[in-house]
Amino acid sequence: MATAQTATGGLFLNYSIGGFFDEMFTDERTARPHCARIFNEFAAMRTAQFEERRQLAEAAFLLQGITFTVYSDGRGTERLFPFDLIPACLALA
Secondary structure: OOOOOEOOOHHHOOOOOOOOOOOOEOOOOEEOHHHHHHHHHHHOOOHHHHHHHHHHHHHHHHHOOOEEEOHHHOOOOEEEOOOOOOOOOOOOO
């Protein structure tokens, strides 16, 4: 089992725990036990790797039609359904 890790660098360098419940981290910026494995995967990832995987996920969503249209904006273009590769409460810099 992975040991608890703290969000101090890499993708989590500028992550701030705000006034909300964080799915992945405790108030001390330590990965919760049930998130330790995924945290370790992301913590070891370079920013470029993460960006590549995010773009691949976007392409998959587009190809599978996971989109919506905002008719009131006049453009009528398809937009990707919002998603995050990691819990939505995390904001990566």
